[in-house]
Amino acid sequence: MTRTARRALASVALLALTASAAAAQTAASTGAKTASPAVACGGDLATFLQGVKAEAVAKGVPADVADRALAGAAINEKVLSRDRTQGVFKQTFTEFSKRTVSKSRLDIGQQKMKEYADVFARAEKEFGVPAPVITAFWAMETDFGAVQGDFNTRDALVTLSHDCRRPEMFRPQLIAAIEMVQHGDLDPATTTGAWAGEIGQVQMLPEDIIAYGVDGDGDGHVNLKKSSPDAILTAAKFIQSLGYKAGQPVIQEVSVPEQLPWEKTGLQPGMKASDWFALGVKPRNGDTAFGNLEASLVLPQGRKGVAFLTYPNFNVYLEWNQSFIYTTSAAYFATRLGGAPTYEGGNPEPGLDDTGMKALQSKLQTLGHDVGKIDGILGSGTRAALQKEQLRLGRPADGWATLELLNAL
Structure with a gap:
């Protein structure tokens, strides 16, 4: 999943995986059979759809509407293929942000903010979210509606609900899609979107x-x-529901001194912006008005690359999409739409390629660190483990993976 409600859905998935693991462990020790999924899935499709209909009717959907919503529903094997091989962010921040925050997108974004100025003014008045924040997501999700996905939404959700890998995540979305049919907001035969059921110009799930x-x-x-x-x-x-605070920044480009407690960098709590300012971190725009807010110093490509302070509103971006590269790029995009200049990229040390990253993760795992899946992605778990090893080796603990560091390990 790469669109809205991922944190909530990921939490469900994590709970499901935890419960499954616990059940499997118990079964292994007692000889008992593992329990079936908590949410009905698999089996004959017609029988499965009858169960879906019954659940929708129990929620107040008229039976004839449920029948119409599910008529002709089919399993889409391409959806299952996409679900098994989801794309991941293996590009660096510089690579990804330069590709996504392009001049053409910035120009179109400015045009859209002028074209819908009244709508954006209403959005900020009623929900406290400024135009650049919304526009950046709009651009990155679908290029302002140009690329919304061509998977039949009803069938995508039927497929993922019927599949027993993550039914807890998708069955509620299928029921919500049927409710949308009832409201006249979704045509089961023609509504299309992303492979995982997200719909529209900002790619949101039915619930x-x-x-x-x-x-x-x-x-x-x-x-x-x-x-x-x-x-x-x-x-x-x-965005407001995710906790966005009106009038507060999301991200701020900064310059960093030669010496810092690098082990305190990264997305971790405990520091205020004023603490970083006192250590010599300087906002590029000179604005220190938000010194009382909690702030993390993030270094997407290490201490020699671009540096940002992220504020509490950055957590909203992580709720929207948990990829650090995506969220940092989206937040940076919003600052550009708001008038900020292109970031100063610095001179970061070359990072590891996919093979090197996997080798590094494997080494960190053998050293006792939990880096999750060996996937070649420099995610939060790998960065945290890397910082501990950098600190142990007496190196600046900036969480950036280099060939030199891999060789040292």
């Missing part, structure tokens, strides 16, 4: 559309595919 959907153009419906006002206001309401 979130129902919970946070706003009719921005006054036509009595929430149509995130075709209505930009609906998409803008719904995104704003959803």
